[in-house]
Amino acid sequence: MSEGILNIMIATDLHYLSKSINDGGEAFSKMMAKGDGKVMKYIEEIVDAFVLEVIKRKPDALLLLGDLTFNGERVSHMELAIKFKEIVTAGVKVYLIPGNHDINHERCMGFCGNKIYKVDSVSPDEFREIYHHCGYNLAIHFDKTSASYVVKLSDSLYVIMLDTNSYSQNFLSDESLYWLEGVLSELSKTGADILGVSHQNLLEHNFMFTEGFMIKNADKIEALYNKYDVKLNLSGHMHIQHIEDRGVAEVVTSSLAVAPNHFANIRYDKKSFRYWTESLEVYKVEYFEKISRHEFDGVGQRQLVRLFKTHSFENINESDIDKMGKTFVKMNEKYFAGEVFDTAGFEEGMKLWEEQPESFTSLYIRSILDSVYKDQNTFEVNLRKGKNGEVFR
Template sequence: MSIISIMKKLLVPIIGIILLVLAGIGATLYHQHTSYLNTAPIHANQNIKIAVLSDTHVLAEQLHDNGTAWKTFENTSAGMDINYNTQILQATITQLLQTKPAIVIIAGDLTSNGEARNAQYLANQLTRLRKAGIKTYVIPGNHDINNPQARSFKGAKTNLTDQMSPADFQTIFQNDGYTQASTKDAASLSYLVKPAKKLWFLMLDSNIYDHNQALQKSADDGYFKPATGRYITASLKAAKKAGATIIPVLHHSALVHGNLAGHFAVNNYQTFDKVLREYGVHLTISGHMHAQSITTQAGLTDITQGALPVSPHYYGELTYDYHNHQLAYHAKPIDLLTTWTAKYGSSKAKQMLATDHAALYQSGRRFAERMLTTSPATAKLSPQKQATYADAFAQINVATFAGTTSKSKKDLTLLRTIPDAELRQILRVSLSSQDNLNWSSTGMTP
């Protein structure tokens, strides 16, 4: 018998053992060992409280070491506190376990950039809620699926790490909506859940991720495929026939929010909105913008839940009045100070909060400084004047993302005189913000 034949005979069982080990690792990574599923319908004789989260952008500590690559990434985090990302999530879970909503919903962008390990970390945290009898439903965002920018950080290097496919997402979050689904869309990761007889949630996958590998990044835009459009219509029709209140949840907004620069709505929102109004839908829930925002147009309201890692860290409390079929929403702050003080001590908690609050301010200031130094209208201003404008812009930016308006007359007066037209326009849309923290369907036809 030749050496090659002997090697082949030896390699077959060795390779088999290796594959079994790898399969075991994969099963650990993509499997929730205990489901704690609460499939019992919610009783019809009580109001139902739903906690709304979005854009958790989880980046578990196992994927970074606070090195130089991580610090560079931090400067591009768009105001999110990525240093205490998991601590904010854990504090949120702790608060939800205390307030005990019946349902927790996350409207996409669950992970930083579609890392499978970050998804598994979040799935494990959601298990804590299900263990307490809370129903959990999630949908993907544009960052979560087939993202070639899935990465980890070590020292000065940024390394690629496992990204999620659509199948991976559905497996990792199988107990966060997909197992409980009444129906599923064959063309996307959309599904319908019926936690109560007269309250349904249409969890919609509005993301475009088929061409991410060619783009070498995640696509920002959202779109409903024709088949998904038909699934949406069929689901709305079924809800109307059953006399149920149905709330679509999607990552991209259903309406264009005029108080924020940029276009964050799903691309075919006009067609989508027409169908929603046709079937009497009054409310949609979305994310994607990172800022807290509410807009109502022609009887349809879209509540965009602010990104969880962005200060002041709200979650939405949506209450459904079962008897009157009315809805009320209020943005509630996460009490980080209490949770962090109990866990880390008063001094450390205050230090963490200071760092956390500075993240959004510093992001807005860096943006303003770039604009001021590159715009011909402001480049020749003195450094002191540029710094004054940048500080005022950063303060107003913080208020805008919090869903409020700046109360500083000094800042407002200052920025109205800024020579740069683009910064003035950003200021103008920021100041147009109304109440983005509260909403009620009272007065709307059930």
């Protein structure tokens, strides 16, 4: 670490599933055929490649933003803890929080042949015990009513790991809000910077996806962050790569398990947080990038098949359907990746969507238009002049 500079790596929504309870057979294949684009067939290879990348880079800290496991399987947590221990042993501090898929999940299952069977999950206390070496042992403040905690990365930077999943999903209790304000008040007296971390989202990133995505009382947390000058929050959960800024800025990092398999970086130098993403290279899987992209695009294609079966469209033929389909799949791909959508070659498809009666898909397309025409993968928050959200190249 250079004087005053911290390099931080970030990953979220790993959704790791132990091979000891998944043979990749018929039952699992059927479920994934209806899935959301996670490359579960190679999830161990993805996680192992990421662990090696962290060890190679040796950042000052690794932040893991929840949904560590597929659906909270105890054996998946136990295996992940061992993998994370390798990172800690290499000299990198790991800090993590649970997501909504990590504790006492109702669909905590194993897969064998054409059978799906129940497996053990973990309680909040067991989660913290399993991952004791991943932040909980280094907490300088800890909230027993939510398992939120604070760590000190340096004399000038504290990180609040906000847990909204251990005891009540997607919600921070009044007791925890009281704890949070007390911590923020104390930390603000030091003059240090504060970085917020949560699994669910603090800000609205898409008007169609607020319920179940935003923290239910996010407005109260946002008000506290504004009061105590917390300029940046990091979250995951949505599986999209997206940035919002309205005083408190928030960056949602997309899922490590979904194309383009992002992890992120922050460079902190006391003057700013500089954020950027990278795509993980999984060398052990031949043509991994192509496989991952194909898995994700299949989600959009399945959605279109359902749409064209259940909705009537006016004055369109097979050629029009093809154009509309290609436009939607490409735009959806770019939206989740946080990349700029180039309309060249898709003009006719866009026009056809605009002419059709309202459907979930046409409304979704409208909801992402403001996002897909700008890069969502780089961001800078100026900590000294109050000019948040300056994009850098």
